[in-house]
Amino acid sequence: MISTLKIPAQSQTLPGSEATMDPPAEMIRDGYKGADKLDGKVALITGGDSGIGRSVAIHFAREGADVAIVYLSETEDATDAKRLVEAEGRRCHLIEGDLSDADFCRRCIEETVDKLGGLNVLVNNAGTQCVSENLTELPDEQWRRMFEVNMHSQFYLAKAALPHLSEGDSIINTASINAYVGPDFLVDYSATKGAIVSFTRSLSNQVVGRGIRVNAVAPGPVWTPLQPATLGAHNPQWLEGFGEDTPMGRAGQPSELGPVFVFLASQDASFISGQTIHPNGGTIVNG
Template sequence: MVRKTTIHAQQQTLPGSEALMSPRAEFIRDSYRGSGKLDGKVALITGGDSGIGRSTAIHFAREGASVAITHLAEEQEDALEAKRLVEAEGARCLLIEADLRQRDVCDDVIRQVIDTFGALNTLVNNAGTQQVSKDMTELSDEQWKNTFATNIDSLFYLTRAALPHLGEDDTIINNASINAYIGPEFLIDYSATKGAIISFTRSLSNQVVGRGIRVNAVAPGPVWTPLQPATLGAHDPDMLEDFGSGTPMGRAGQPSELGPCFVFLASLDSSFISGQTLHPNGGTVVNG
């Protein structure tokens, strides 16, 4: 059982840091037992240095996968800690510093993964950003373009570069958001990108499922990651007071509760599932 952790007002600056969060996040439960679901597999996880990405990397490692993680230059400290945690599971870990908004950078990331591990079996498009804007007329062109470049362009570039290396029983998992379904008024650009990710997931699944490649998404509800104090908290620290308390479960999720969702979609446990979205969101019914 995950106990409710009370979150109080706080703030950071983007891209955020795990070390500065209070309380600290949980990435994997002591009770989680790996069973070789991903033995011999190679996974690339964007934004794997912290939050949901870090949890996914640790869970994949415990299930036997080798892991490549992309991160920004500002996230080097978090990335090194993620690498330490992955390697503590007995897995290989490759860190790649990369600004994924650029096509050539994404192409190079895939090349590095193939050159290092000789294969790629799972692509987790997890990296993303958000900014609060409560007035559409004040949402700048720069913010709009950056949100789409970070959340959508990178996903497209990486997926296109990865597809030639994927085959039967390989997987693509896209991190969407509950906000694609509920549309919070202060995250218009972010919510629009997450809605696009859902549609991208469905269409790409229809295109490649005949090749045995499964494409699915995860749409988390409020989860305690550095993105929250670095965006919501940066706008107004009080936005994080009792963060997640509005869910039916009355609390925010921990990254440790998201990692197993990605394991399920990456493994043969989900062999008859493609084009779908999982909703780990604390009990909110979104009918999507």
């Protein structure tokens, strides 16, 4: 059983650092045993250097997958994530760059196929957020950037990945509980996450006949570097008690998200497509 996180006031700057989080996040729980659920698969995970993405990378590796990790600029975190994947006996390829660039997204797919020999699972996980409590003061550039990073990148990557995917392969998009609850200080972020839910449903309908499944994960509050780098940067005290308003009374750990992605990527989820899974601490969102 995971105990309640005691998170003190703190802040970071974007894109955030796993190494400086207080307390450190848990990536994989003690005793998690792989069962070759992804044996021989190749996965590309955006934002795989830290937080939920790093946990997904480690879990995928323990289940037998080789992993490509895309990250913006956090070289220390990315190098550490690679070390953790390789410690599971799997290959890991790092790709640094900005996912708002369509050409870079296409290169990510090409590099993964070239370096790791194919592609079976695309995890569109990278994202950013910024606090803005007044829509009239939200900069136009911030609105555009939010969609370019969070939403447009998923389109670019999925478009480039689909020619390489075949029956039994999958795409998993990271949405958010905020697509459903709509916090008033994250209007642009919540809008992108709502778009991701709809993108997931429509893309699933388009490709499920080919045996390719497309699903989403909509996490609730999870202890990742994005929180101190955005909520904490706006007001360090906002992180005190982070997640305590969930029915479970706590924030989640990345270790509790990794197995959700394993499930959706594996044949355990062979009859699931176009759906959104809600690991959010018990909040009912009816989505």
